[in-house]
Amino acid sequence: QQQVKQSPQSLIVQKGGISIINCAYENTAFDYFPWYQQFPGKGPALLIAIRPDVSEKKEGRFTISFNKSAKQFSLHIMDSQPGDSATYFCAASGNFGNEKLTFGTGTRLTIIP
Amino acid sequence: GAVVSQHPSWVICKSGTSVKIECRSLDFQATTMFWYRQFPKQSLMLMATSNEGSKATYEQGVEKDKFLINHASLTLSTLTVTSAHPEDSSFYICSARGADDTQYFGPGTRLTVL
Numbered sequence: 001q002q003q004v005k006q007s008p009q010s011l012i013v014q015k016g017g018i019s020i021i022n023c024a025y026e027n028t029a030f031d032y033f034p035w036y037q038q039f040p041g042k043g044p045a046l047l048i049a050i051r052p053d054v055s056e057k058k059e060g061r062f063t064i065s066f067n068k069s070a071k072q073f074s075l076h077i078m079d080s081q082p083g084d085s086a087t088y089f090c091a092a093s094g095n096f097g098n099e100k101l102t103f104g105t106g107t108r109l110t111i112i113p
Numbered sequence: 114g115a116v117v118s119q120h121p122s123w124v125i126c127k128s129g130t131s132v133k134i135e136c137r138s139l140d141f142q143a144t145t146m147f148w149y150r151q152f153p154k155q156s157l158m159l160m161a162t163s164n165e166g167s168k169a170t171y172e173q174g175v176e177k178d179k180f181l182i183n184h185a186s187l188t189l190s191t192l193t194v195t196s197a198h199p200e201d202s203s204f205y206i207c208s209a210r211g212a213d214d215t216q217y218f219g220p221g222t223r224l225t226v227l
Contacts, residue, residue: 032214034215034216036218041204041221041223042220042221043117043119043206043208043218043219043220043221044157044206044218045218046215046216046217046218049215089156089157096214097214097215097216098210098214100147100159100162101147101159101216103156103157104156105155105156106154106155106156108154
């Protein structure tokens with residue numbers, strides 16, 4: 001019940017296209033859903049996060065869509081750029097982020113020219 | 114703001130020796146810090162939760178006597194890998210929880226045990 005399932009494992013998108021990564025969770029106590037971006041040999045960096053009181057949150061080219069009834073959330077990267085090539089992790093936590101994070105398995109995104 | 118540093122960024126040691134890794138929150142105080150390890154092409158695995166002034170809480174399967182965690186101040190937590198062996202070689206990452214409950218991650222420490 002603590003798992004967060006992430007797909008796809010890897011993704012190749014053409015420059016300028018939309019990258020979409022999906023996550024699903026089972027624990028209904030989760031109420032904080034962040035996305036992290038990680039470059040090789042570096043620590044993860046917070047991209048964007050959402051709480052279940054909204055269905056969508058947008059920050060620049062990054063958008064989180066959240067479906068509470070389906071227990072799913074996704075990251076959309078608009079106008080994808082080669083610099084977006086990285087590994088992306090979704091995560092979930094309870095108590096509004098005050099509990100430990102449960103991470104997805106990661107998606108390796110490659111943006112090709 | 115919300116910068117977390119780790120030292121060293123990489124370390125190579127001989128089997129049987131101990132290695133200490135420091136995690137610092139540079140511009141904020143963190144009552145809670147977390148330690149993760151990450152194997153190549155895998156996700157982050159939480160090892161322990163560290164609260165300032167109290168004993169760390171270890172995840173199931175993590176040996177507390179092997180991975181010693183100390184959180185002596187609101188800006189510093191240390192992880193000591195005792196009697197390191199080649200199977201302990203990994204990428205160790207810490208995070209610190211900010212006042213907004215966001216976890217800010219350090220840049221990681223690459224440990225190689227020969």
